[in-house]
Amino acid sequence: MNDASLPSAPLAGVRVLDLSRVLAGPWCTQTLADLGADVVKIERPMRDGAGGDDTRGWGPPFLRDRHGHDTAESAYYLGANRNKRSVTVDIAQPAGQALIRRLVERSDVFVENFKVGDMARYGLDSASLLALNPRLVYCSITGFGQTGPYRDRAGYDYAVQGMGGLMSVTGPSRQEIADDAPGGGPQKVGVAVADLFTGMYATTAILAALRHRDATGLGQAIDMALLDTQVAMLANLGANYLATGVAPQRAGNAHQNIVPYQVFEVSDGHMILAVGNDGQFARFCEVAGRPELAGDPRFCRNADRVRNRAVLVPMLAEIMRRRRKSDWLESLEAAKVPCGPINDLAEVFADPQVQARGMTVSSPHPLADDLRLVASPMKFSKTPVQYRRPPPLLGEHTDEVLRELGLNAGEVAALRSSDVV
Template sequence: METTTEKSALAGLRVLDLSRVLAGPWAGQLLADLGADVVKVERLGVGDDTRTWGPPWLQDDSGEPTDESAYYLSANRNKRSVTVDLGRPEGQHLVRQLASKADIVLENFKVGGLAQYGLDYASLKAANPHLIYCSITGFGQTGPYAPRAGYDFLIQGMGGLMSVTGRADGTEGEGPVKVGVALTDVMTGLYATVAVLAALAHRDRTGQGQHIDLALLDVQIATLANQAANYLVGGVVPQRMGNAHPNIVPYQDFPTADGHMIIAVGNDGQFANLCAVLGQVQWSTDLRFATNPQRVKHRDELIALIREMTVSRPTDEWVAVMEKAGVPCGPINRLDKVFADPHVDARGMRIEMPHPLAGKVPLVANPIRMSETPVQYRQSPPALGAHTDEVLDAWLGLSGDDVAMLHRQGIV
């Protein structure tokens, strides 16, 4: 039986997820959270690359490690796993059959990599003209870099993100730094989801499917946001500034008596409130600091003055008094503090789901809150091939004998 309910926003949609690692699976998980029936096709006996990307590993009831990595668990909730040998014609035929029953296909093979199996868009469209087919690659389907493999770290460098991330030249610890999560992959997964939903809206109006070409490099450049605009409009190449902001001051970390905190002043009124909290009301009328453009111009002077004040009290005290005064601020939390935060707890951002190997598995909740069609947590990230038999029955109507034959032949 299929694992969607009528209360889910995408109930009734079928997604064939041929992707692996993070960008494609992230999109697949989001669609699954929203109610689509997502079938993850994995290599027979091997599975998604991230299944081996550990430690840490999920532990069973006795505390022994299972073969499920935390990385894999982060991106594959609410899916069903089917294993197929794509190297054999029978396996290719089976996946083509599944694709003929799908609304959406997600894939992140190298450009042209699925054509040899008859699983490229042109081949599948012939049998399923309503199909929405989303290809995710490092560099896209066209252009001189199209044949190259693309990885998040590589793209963060090539796409400019690392050029604006890290300590400034001439300071301690200087140099480019990647973001601490595979952010380009995650953002590409989000763009893929948006594109798929837009294509579904188009199909609802016209009946037409389409091919979506998403490149990690394109996404990375697009999400440089104000930094890219700063360069295109101002003609000056942005530089690494540590935790400072190129367009807003003060908007960075500051030392306290027991660590560091973030002050994120977004307008002149908030700056006046900050000055009052620091006991330096005169700064808010000082011509060097009264407006944000002037504060940006005199950044070094102002930041030095604020730092002299913030070291006098511990972080928690500053946060309490600044919040009361309407100054955006906060601590720099480690993940243990994040998940212990009372607000994070109240928002339910940590969930647990039943798991066949471990009894239960802790996961991060989906942040989407919908009043009429809420996210549903139906199934933990699947064990390799756990749903092969039921999917072949539900999607293709294969009998138990037919599926048993495929197992004996080593096709599934």
């Protein structure tokens, strides 16, 4: 990473004022920053040992310094805040609100994830800021949106995974394990997918609004909600319910609409078999030494296999247990039948394909010689993703950004003495 901005960056020249924290908002703004936008992250000043983005303290693990000691920078925070500049401002104070408005005048995008009504109390709501800068794209991210009976509730990923239906279809099926058994019942996804999807939908919405702004000269307000996103990302399962009126149930590691498409036990562990069409099923049967299964009228088409899942899957499970994982993977890959191992993260980052795709990035950090982060998955032929800055220390760029606003050293000192920044 370096501080030099490359002119070829897709969002070079776009200025983003980021008043979000935790994950959905920061994930959105990190994506914009990776694409070249100048993202200024506004954080609470440190007071009585508390301040900044909440996730700075969400550890261990924490970044280790050059002497092997934990710093105050959590891995969670580091994973969602690269390429940004951090400025501390107390927006509860009128002088802090005035600073934000000055920054808004020179910004293209404003992102916040405060509870509904909080921004209006500070005079920083979308109506006020669009009146100040009509070209502004103002994106609000909340649990439940700016309208509806739940608008005033705080929203969290875990609760939204439950409310939005995801947990009702995640976890072992009732045939595999009873709800009251250890490990039974609904399960959340292993990462905060409602937050992450909302961040990505917000990114898409912001880019669309910028294109509209460039065509018309007018900005607009974007209302993003975790619950809306969670409902939308049910995808085929949501469509299944709307088409039939029957709520899909948990299917464990199986697919609701495709068979065989699940985890199978093999002689030395487990692996994934992901047969996506009838041709692949026929090739699997050849590799498995059971070609007659592909011609069985109960199994020859996917719709038949789904209807006869309870008959077919136990047959396949018995076949799969006869051979080692490496044998299955080699044979199935040669036959172009989708399959794969179940890797832990050490195996993921050691995988030659992951390494060849450059899915880690290293940079110096003010507190460490080498900071390793997960890279962006976006690959461009002409405008590559830029890694210009490591995740900032709290308030690291306050003086720099205030100087860009035209404040002199005395004015900045006065703001510090009054605990505004």
